[in-house]
Amino acid sequence: MAYEIPVTQARAELADLINxxxxxxxxxxxxxxxxxxxxxxxxxxxxxxxxxxxxxxQVVSTVSGIRDVSSAQRDRSRFGITAEHRGPGAS
Known part of the structure; x- marks a missing residue:
């Protein structure tokens, strides 16, 4: 937990706070x-x-860089899935 102090008091005690x-x-x-x-x-x-x-x-970049694998199209057909997620900016 952090120690809280009002700005006016902190100004007067800055050196002590730094320590x-x-x-x-x-x-x-x-x-x-x-x-x-x-x-x-x-x-x-x-x-x-x-x-x-x-x-x-780095995690966000990696996750957003993942693309559909080639088997995903077959799985959609096989399981009767008609919806598809498209990332931001996809048309």
């Missing part, structure tokens, strides 16, 4: 009017987030 994140392993959420505004995370956490984002993009 809590870097050395204490905490995550700090800075709020304005009780709503999350920004988060302070360690550089290691940020790197892990970037790696997860890149991995997610």
């Amino acid at each position: 809590r994140v870097v050395y204490g392993g905490e995550r700090v959420v800075v709020t304005r009017h009780g709503k999350p505004l920004v988060a302070l995370v360690s550089a290691a956490d940020l790197e892990r987030l970037a790696e997860l984002d890149a991995a997610e993009e």
Whole structure:
């Protein structure tokens, strides 16, 4: 769970907050009017987030690149399937 702090207080305690994140392993959420505004995370956490984002993009790219296999047409006929999924932009 992240430590929440109002932006006005965070401004006054920035050095301490940075130490809590870097050395204490905490995550700090800075709020304005009780709503999350920004988060302070360690550089290691940020790197892990970037790696997860890149991995997610690769999975989406791989899945969207899958095309019908040649046996799919035969299976549709064999099982009486008349509907067919077409990806975005297909006509």
